[in-house]
Amino acid sequence: xxxxxxxxxxxxxxxxxxxxxxxxxxxxxxxxxxxxxxxxxxxxxxxxxxxxxxxxxxxxxxxxxxxxxxxxxxxxxxxxxxxxxxxxxxxxxxxxxxxxxxxxxxxxxxxxxxxxxxxxxxxxxxxxxxxxxxxx
Amino acid sequence: xxxxxxxxxxxxxxxxxxxxxxxxxxxxxxxxxxxxxxxxxxxxxxxxxxxxxxxxxxxxxxxxxxxxxxxxxxxxxxxxxxxxxxxxxxxxxxxxxxxxxxxxxxxxxx
Numbered sequence: 001x002x003x004x005x006x007x008x009x010x011x012x013x014x015x016x017x018x019x020x021x022x023x024x025x026x027x028x029x030x031x032x033x034x035x036x037x038x039x040x041x042x043x044x045x046x047x048x049x050x051x052x053x054x055x056x057x058x059x060x061x062x063x064x065x066x067x068x069x070x071x072x073x074x075x076x077x078x079x080x081x082x083x084x085x086x087x088x089x090x091x092x093x094x095x096x097x098x099x100x101x102x103x104x105x106x107x108x109x110x111x112x113x114x115x116x117x118x119x120x121x122x123x124x125x126x127x128x129x130x131x132x133x134x135x136x
Numbered sequence: 137x138x139x140x141x142x143x144x145x146x147x148x149x150x151x152x153x154x155x156x157x158x159x160x161x162x163x164x165x166x167x168x169x170x171x172x173x174x175x176x177x178x179x180x181x182x183x184x185x186x187x188x189x190x191x192x193x194x195x196x197x198x199x200x201x202x203x204x205x206x207x208x209x210x211x212x213x214x215x216x217x218x219x220x221x222x223x224x225x226x227x228x229x230x231x232x233x234x235x236x237x238x239x240x241x242x243x244x245x246x
Binding site for chain 1: 193194195196198199201202205206209243
């Protein structure tokens with residue numbers, strides 16, 4: 001392809017269930033990953049709940065799609081930014097999140113962390129550096 | 137639409153994918169394969185079973201690129217390549233093998 005590779009950031013800011021935004025965002029990411037673009041995700045505000053571990057939706061009637069985030073590494077999506085302030089405001093830390101990893105084929109499938117906790121000001125710099133930001 | 141296997145009828149969507157994932161029995165794959173003029177071998181079943189495990193773990197049917205990579209990691213490069221997978225599933229290892237495995241159409245399949 002002659003087109004330039006662009007940087008796409010998917011901004012996730014809502015709780016995983018109750019609205020369709022979180023699942024729609026994840027589906028768009030997986031579909032979009034088929035194209036040769038540089039894709040990253042950011043979780044801010046209630047969006048941090050999307051990747052909290054131990055989700056149980058059995059009482060809600062929603063499908064628990066949280067296992068699908070673990071497939072992102074297979075789709076070469078391995079940059080997940082989580083805003084530090086959003087975690088703290090909700091009494092959460094990185095230990096409350098799923099351990100999401102990707103495997104580096106060039107280093108004999110070495111497992112590497114996908115999640116990076118960043119401050120609000122770091123995240124605004126990351127966002128400013130993108131070609132496209134999708135907000136969900 | 138529906139498909140008959142082992143004396144029972146199973147609902148399928150307009151593209152022939154099984155509607156209820158939990159309905160799946162191996163006989164369904166065999167009937168679907170026959171309709172596509174394919175005879176299922178151990179090599180086919182290896183991929184079909186792999187896809188079912190993948191869905192069980194991640195709740196999605198992988199895109200063909202992802203499937204190829206995952207098969208390569210699990211079973212080695214001689215199987216984790218599109219030439220091998222297309223030789224087993226000529227209509228596309230993502231679409232056809234997922235259909236045989238009772239999974240939905242792969243996410244990211246365009």
